[in-house]
Structures are given as structure tokens and as C-alpha cells.
Amino acid sequence: MSNPYIKQYLMTAGPTPLPPAVSQVMAEPILYHRAPAFVEIYERVLERLPQIFRSSNDVLCFASTGSGALESAVANLVRPGHPALVASCGKFGERWAELCEAFGADLTHGAFEWGAKVDPARVDEVLDSMAVKPDVVFTTQSETSTGVLNDVAALAEVARSHGAILVVDAVSGLGAAELLQDEWGVDVVVSGSQKSLMCPPGLGFASVSQRALDLAAASPGGRYYFDWAKTAAGQRKSPPDSPFTTAVTLFRGLDVALEAILAEGLDEVFARHAILARAARAGIEGLGLRRFGPDDPDANAVTAAHLPDGIDGARVPKTMRDVYGVTAAGGQGHLKGRIVRLAHCGYYGAFDIVVAITALESALRDVGHECDPGAGVAAVQRILIEAGSPAPVG
Amino acid sequence: MSNPYIKQYLMTAGPTPLPPAVSQVMAEPILYHRAPAFVEIYERVLERLPQIFRSSNDVLCFASTGSGALESAVANLVRPGHPALVASCGKFGERWAELCEAFGADLTHGAFEWGAKVDPARVDEVLDSMAVKPDVVFTTQSETSTGVLNDVAALAEVARSHGAILVVDAVSGLGAAELLQDEWGVDVVVSGSQKSLMCPPGLGFASVSQRALDLAAASPGGRYYFDWAKTAAGQRKSPPDSPFTTAVTLFRGLDVALEAILAEGLDEVFARHAILARAARAGIEGLGLRRFGPDDPDANAVTAAHLPDGIDGARVPKTMRDVYGVTAAGGQGHLKGRIVRLAHCGYYGAFDIVVAITALESALRDVGHECDPGAGVAAVQRILIEAGSPAPVG
Numbered sequence: 001m002s003n004p005y006i007k008q009y010l011m012t013a014g015p016t017p018l019p020p021a022v023s024q025v026m027a028e029p030i031l032y033h034r035a036p037a038f039v040e041i042y043e044r045v046l047e048r049l050p051q052i053f054r055s056s057n058d059v060l061c062f063a064s065t066g067s068g069a070l071e072s073a074v075a076n077l078v079r080p081g082h083p084a085l086v087a088s089c090g091k092f093g094e095r096w097a098e099l100c101e102a103f104g105a106d107l108t109h110g111a112f113e114w115g116a117k118v119d120p121a122r123v124d125e126v127l128d129s130m131a132v133k134p135d136v137v138f139t140t141q142s143e144t145s146t147g148v149l150n151d152v153a154a155l156a157e158v159a160r161s162h163g164a165i166l167v168v169d170a171v172s173g174l175g176a177a178e179l180l181q182d183e184w185g186v187d188v189v190v191s192g193s194q195k196s197l198m199c200p201p202g203l204g205f206a207s208v209s210q211r212a213l214d215l216a217a218a219s220p221g222g223r224y225y226f227d228w229a230k231t232a233a234g235q236r237k238s239p240p241d242s243p244f245t246t247a248v249t250l251f252r253g254l255d256v257a258l259e260a261i262l263a264e265g266l267d268e269v270f271a272r273h274a275i276l277a278r279a280a281r282a283g284i285e286g287l288g289l290r291r292f293g294p295d296d297p298d299a300n301a302v303t304a305a306h307l308p309d310g311i312d313g314a315r316v317p318k319t320m321r322d323v324y325g326v327t328a329a330g331g332q333g334h335l336k337g338r339i340v341r342l343a344h345c346g347y348y349g350a351f352d353i354v355v356a357i358t359a360l361e362s363a364l365r366d367v368g369h370e371c372d373p374g375a376g377v378a379a380v381q382r383i384l385i386e387a388g389s390p391a392p393v394g
Numbered sequence: 395m396s397n398p399y400i401k402q403y404l405m406t407a408g409p410t411p412l413p414p415a416v417s418q419v420m421a422e423p424i425l426y427h428r429a430p431a432f433v434e435i436y437e438r439v440l441e442r443l444p445q446i447f448r449s450s451n452d453v454l455c456f457a458s459t460g461s462g463a464l465e466s467a468v469a470n471l472v473r474p475g476h477p478a479l480v481a482s483c484g485k486f487g488e489r490w491a492e493l494c495e496a497f498g499a500d501l502t503h504g505a506f507e508w509g510a511k512v513d514p515a516r517v518d519e520v521l522d523s524m525a526v527k528p529d530v531v532f533t534t535q536s537e538t539s540t541g542v543l544n545d546v547a548a549l550a551e552v553a554r555s556h557g558a559i560l561v562v563d564a565v566s567g568l569g570a571a572e573l574l575q576d577e578w579g580v581d582v583v584v585s586g587s588q589k590s591l592m593c594p595p596g597l598g599f600a601s602v603s604q605r606a607l608d609l610a611a612a613s614p615g616g617r618y619y620f621d622w623a624k625t626a627a628g629q630r631k632s633p634p635d636s637p638f639t640t641a642v643t644l645f646r647g648l649d650v651a652l653e654a655i656l657a658e659g660l661d662e663v664f665a666r667h668a669i670l671a672r673a674a675r676a677g678i679e680g681l682g683l684r685r686f687g688p689d690d691p692d693a694n695a696v697t698a699a700h701l702p703d704g705i706d707g708a709r710v711p712k713t714m715r716d717v718y719g720v721t722a723a724g725g726q727g728h729l730k731g732r733i734v735r736l737a738h739c740g741y742y743g744a745f746d747i748v749v750a751i752t753a754l755e756s757a758l759r760d761v762g763h764e765c766d767p768g769a770g771v772a773a774v775q776r777i778l779i780e781a782g783s784p785a786p787v788g
């Protein structure tokens with residue numbers, strides 16, 4: 001029997017697909033990280049990154065994944081024995097708690113249910129109740145494990161009102177959903193290269209305010225590779241320099257990806273993600289599935305769906321991948337087998353949603369859950385039609 | 395005037411040039427790090443890496459540069475207030491000392507002159523003199539800042555005789571000069587992807603013995619991203635898994651590079667590096683320059699030369715690069731302007747040495763130091779002829 005499903009599609013929330021121009025530039029000959037030909041690229045990237053964070057901060061760059069950037073925040077800000085508050089609502093929020101414990105914080109962990117949002121009012125109460133106020137509150141913008149988007153502006157306000165700084169994991173959210181770091185008063189935003197920034201994994205970022213740098217400087221030691229002061233001092237030199245070898249290949253990819261993002265325009269990028277997310281939500285409902293998580297028009301990085309009762313849920317993403325060539329993610333932790341997650345942060349377009357919903361429909365049918373053929377995509381198409389054609393047809 | 399020097403050559407000790415097959419595979423579509431198509435690559439790389447380290451240890455992999463792998467060793471082994479010994483002879487050895495201080499060690503620093511070797515007998519005396527013996531001695535195999543190769547076997551012996559484990563930075567040495575980790579009893583060898591392993595920068599490695607893992611387990615905390623136990627537990631699963639997103643693109647490159655190294659044969663790789671280093675040393679002497687560092691037939695990663703008196707030394711590597719397209723490195727720290735360093739670790743062949751020596755000759759002439767035209771390359775050629783043709787000529 002012939003197989004019409006020979007092509008592969010990547011729909012996970014990291015790593016995500018790359019634009020061809022990003023892949024191509026990484027195949028160019030390696031540059032020495034201190035040669036002018038590379039320093040020019042390095043300088044341009046350092047100048048452009050803050051535009052993505054909507055911040056005037058230096059964005060500190062590390063050769064690490066996003067988790068390394070998270071570690072940089074904890075290693076620079078947490079002092080052993082001092083209180084820290086983590087407000088989590090999923091696997092990646094819980095990573096903040098694990099990191100804080102590893103670095104000896106006196107941890108208070110406000111753990112909201114997986115699939116719920118972090119509630120700023122509740123965080124306010126927790127801070128009220130703490131005898132010794134923490135210097136730092138850690139939270140997550142887009143919780144990749146559930147697709148939930150937290151209200152970072154409100155959380156920054158709450159943290160500020162208690163004299164704490166807010167540190168936000170924006171690994172999957174940055175560049176998919178609005179995050180106005182300076183306007184919202186978020187002291188630290190950390191992220192990684194492999195999601196909306198349309199690059200391979202291997203670069204971590206921390207956009208750090210002067211207040212956060214000062215706080216870090218007050219507790220030196222226990223860090224070196226991830227030391228913010230060391231990296232900031234290098235990046236502020238003229239020309240900028242990195243204290244360690246730069247991951248030059250990934251940086252060249254990032255340079256091309258930032259060029260593409262800024263050429264599209266950040267607002268346009270957000271608007272595109274919003275259409276894709278609306279289409280994914282509609283597609284899921286068109287298939288007769290319930291969406292997982294709160295009704296949130298701004299949760300634009302990842303869309304999750306409850307899997308129907310009475311089927312072996314873990315087989316759905318497996319069938320999508322092994323039979324139909326579409327790699328999506330299932331649930332993590334206790335959500336394993338219970339949800340499926342479709343990512344659309346980064347280099348994704350309208351027809352990626354058409355493909356993902358069609359593959360989900362096909363996999364559901366294969367595991368014994370009937371759906372009307374094309375009902376999911378019909379709903380996707382209605383959203384895409386409503387969003388309009390990008391250009392008049394001649 | 396026409397310019398015959400339009401091509402670019404990279405002769406620095408990291409990043410180094412990549413084989414075309416490595417560059418090409420990194421331009422392939424991104425794989426999800428937990429999909430079978432990638433897990434197969436991951437598993438193969440984890441199985442092959444120990445062959446390069448000549449060890450039966452698990453080689454722990456980090457998304458970081460080599461300096462991140464160094465940090466992993468210090469973060470896992472150094473306990474605040476406990477004694478540690480660093481035996482250094484250059485910039486990268488001194489990095490161990492900076493790391494140990496950042497992590498609160500009670501540091502004893504045996505700092506040998508830049509350009510000298512670490513003397514095992516002297517290290518023995520230092521260990522004798524320490525009232526409280528350190529658990530760990532840190533040193534460097536190939537000191538990239540000077541080209542010096544240390545006697546790791548003898549240093550392992552000395553450390554062992556005092557009940558300490560030896561941790562070796564083999565970032566530029568691994569795969570260029572022999573290092574028999576298990577036979578020599580070296581507990582920890584750390585390295586990076588961007589030198590003899592013929593990959594871009596961005597992957598760090600730590601080959602860690604059970605004894606070193608046990609020592610790390612005795613002092614948990616203060617680390618997370620670089621925690622050995624966490625990474626070892628993931629890599630030992632079946633199939634292996636990484637606690638954090640793997641730098642999938644770089645890993646695919648590493649897979650192809652390891653394939654090439656093992657196909658050439660590790661002994662052949664060392665023999666090739668030995669010929670290139672002999673040729674580089676001869677070329678430098680052919681140009682009438684003095685070699686920098688001790689006379690060492692095994693120092694095969696980097697060759698350094700004193701620059702002549704009476705010229706502006708810093709202009710030599712600059713002219714090589716800006717005029718002749720050959721990026722070599724000058725001296726670091728107090729050796730700035732006093733030496734030039736030619737790297738030949740990784741994807742280098744005989745004619746790279748011909749090019750490097752010719753460029754050095756040309757640059758010396760440009761800054762006012764006369765050399766016989768072709769005298770350097772004549773000496774290179776004599777070494778290459780002596781080494782013989784790789785195959786009979788038909």
C-alpha cells in the first residue's frame with residue numbers, strides 16, 4: 001500500500017521549525033568569535049534583542065538552553081536561606097521551585113493547578129502572609145506544559161507592591177504573545193532561542209534591569225559561567241565581547257531570524273500568532289474536543305485539548321507522529337495521555353494549523369474516536385476567512 | 395590592484411573549521427529531541443563519545459561551551475570552605491582558579507609560568523605541604539593560551555597518591571593528543587565541541603568516574619542545569635533522555651563528526667595531528683622564529699611562536715587576518731603582541747599548515763621583518779615528505 005504521509009511536520013513547543021534562511025546561514029563557514037566579521041553580527045544581535053523584549057536593558061546571552069537562562073536568574077538572585085516566592089501553574093513553573101531549592105532558597109511555592117492561571121490576587125495574599133518578604137518572585141509567562149498564559153503585567157504590579165522584583169520565564173511566550181518588559185516593570189525576563197525566535201536550541205537570554213543587576217551584585221559567588229555581571233561587562237565593551245566562546249553558528253542563525261522578525265514587524269508577528277491560535281482553538285472544537293485551560297484569547301504559543309474519554313490518549317500524539325508524520329506533544333506529568341498540545345510559536349503559518357488539525361482528526365479516528373471528516377479544518381478555515389486575505393486578489 | 399587573497403582560512407584554537415558534512419547535516423530540518431528520529435542519534439553519540447575519552451564512563455553532555463563543562467566540574471565537586479588545588483600554566487588553567495574562588499573553595503593555586511609545563515614533582519610538594527588535603531586537583535591538558543601540553547598521566551598519579559581526584563580540562567586537547575582517561579586513572583575529563591571534535595561551539599562534555607559522581611553526591615545543591623546526577627540519570631535511561639532540551643542541531647553535527655573521527659581511527663587522528671604540529675614547528679623555525687614553550691613532540695593542538703623583537707607584534711595576527719585572510723590568534727594576557735598561535739586541532743590537513751606559514755611569512759614582511767621567501771614552507775615540506783605519502787602513487 002502506498003503512503004501519502006511521507007512528509008514530516010514539527011508542531012512541538014520547542015524545538016520548532018526554522019526558516020530556510022536560518023538553516024542556510026548556519027551552514028556557512030565558522031567564524032572566529034573575536035574576528036570583525038563575527039563581532040559585527042554579535043553587535044547587531046545585541047542591539048536587536050532588546051526590541052523583542054520591549055526593553056532598554058542589555059539582553060545577556062548564554063550558550064545554554066532556556067533552562068540555563070532560568071538557572072542564571074536563580075544563581076544570581078537567590079541567596080541561601082533567604083525567602084523566595086515561586087508562583088507556578090505547570091511543569092515549567094515548577095522548574096523555578098526546583099531551581100530555588102537547589103540554590104538553597106527559603107522557598108514559598110504558590111502552586112496553582114496545571115491548566116489554571118496564576119492568580120495575581122492570590123499571589124498578593126501569599127506575599128501579605130509572608131513574615132519576611134522575598135526579594136524575588138519567579139513565575140512563567142506562557143506555561144508550555146498547558147498552553148496557559150499568565151497575566152505578567154498584573155503579577156509585576158503585585159510583586160512591586162511588596163518590594164520584590166518579578167522574574168519571568170518567557171521561553172515559549174517571548175515573540176508569540178505581548179510582553180512589554182519596561183512598561184510593565186518586569187525586572188528580569190529569561191528566554192531561549194528555540195521557540196518564537198525561530199532558531200535551534202542552544203542560546204539562552206536574560207533581559208535584566210539595573211535593579212536586578214544591583215541585587216545580584218549584593219550576593220556575589222556561587223556562579224561564574226552564568227554570572228550576569230561578567231556577561232554584562234563583556235557585552236557592554238566597545239566592541240562587545242563575550243567572556244566565553246560564543247556559540248557562533250547559533251548566533252548567525254539568530255541574526256537572520258531577528259532580521260525576519262523585525263522585517264515582519266513585532267506587532268504583525270503577534271497578530272499572526274493570534275490568528276493561528278484562534279484557528280487551532282476552533283479546529284479543536286470543530287473536532288468535538290474540549291479545549292484544555294482557561295478561555296484566553298491571548299494564549300498564542302501553544303493550544304492544548306482534552307483527549308476524549310474511552311480512548312488510549314497516549315496513542316494520539318504517537319499516531320500523529322508515527323503514522324501521519326506530524327510531531328505534536330502529549331501531556332507532561334499527570335496530564336500524560338490526557339491532553340494533546342499543538343505548538344504554533346515561531347515559524348508557523350496558516351496551513352500548519354490545517355495540517356495539525358487534519359493529523360489530529362486522523363489519529364483520533366485511528367484510535368477509535370469518530371470525527372466528521374474535515375470538520376476540524378472547516379472550523380479552521382472559517383477563522384482564516386474571517387481573518388481575511390493578507391493582500392487583495394488581482 | 396587585484397587581490398589574490400580573497401579566501402578565508404580559520405586557524406584559531408576554537409572555533410575551528412567544520413567538515414562540509416557536519417555543516418550540511420545541521421541545515422537539515424529540526425528534530426524534536428524526544429522523537430525516535432533524534433533519540434537514535436542521541437543514543438549513538440552517547441555510545442561513541444566514551445571512545446574518544448578512552449573511558450567506560452558515561453560522558454555527560456551539556457548545552458554550553460567548554461567553560462560550562464568546567465563550571466559543571468567545580469559546581470559538582472567544590473564545597474565552600476573546603477580545600478582545592480589548581481595547577482595552572484596559562485589562561486585556561488587560571489580559569490579553574492577563578493571558578494574555584496567563585497564557588498567558595500579554600501583555594502591553593504600552583505601557578506606555573508605561562509609557556510612552562512605544570513611540574514608534577516612540584517605539585518607533589520605542594521600537596522605534601524597542605525595541612526588539609528584537597529579532594530580535588532584541577533589542571534589543564536593542552537593549555538590553549540600557550541600551546542603547552544601537560545603530563546596528565548603523571549599528574550593523575552600524583553593526585554591519586556594524595557587521595558585526591560584529578561579533573562582535567564581537555565577542551566583543546568581531546569582528540570588531538572592522547573589522553574587515556576581510564577588507563578591513567580583520571581576521574582574527570584571535561585571538553586567542548588568546537589576544537590578537535592570538529593563541531594561548532596555550544597556543547598560541553600564531562601566524562602565522570604563513579605568516584606567523582608559519589609563525591610558530587612556527597613555535596614548536593616548549588617547547581618541544577620549542570621548537576622551531574624540529574625544529567626547522568628537522564629542519559630542512563632533506556633532510551634536515554636536529557637533533563638533539558640538538547641541542542642539538537644549541534645548534536646546532529648557531532649554525530650557526523652564522531653562518525654568521521656572513528657572512521658579515520660583515533661590513532662590515525664593523533665598521528666595526523668602529530669605531523670601537522672611537527673610541520674608547524676618546522677615552519678616557524680624555517681621563518682627564523684623561536685618557538686614558544688618547551689620542546690614537546692606531543693603538543694599537537696596549538697603551536698606558538700615568539701614574535702621578533704623590534705616589530706609591533708600585535709600587527710602580525712591582524713595583518714594575517716585583514717590582509718591575507720588567515721585568522722590565527724595572538725597572545726593573551728601579558729603575552730599580547732609577543733606570540734602568535736597557529737591552531738591545528740580538528741579538521742586540519744597538511745596544506746592548512748602551508749597556508750598558515752605562508753601567511754605568517756607575508757605578515758612578518760609587511761610589518762618590517764624580512765624572511766627568505768618560502769623558507770618557512772620549505773621546512774614544512776621537508777616534514778611532510780619525511781612523513782610520507784598516504785598512498786602509493788599509481
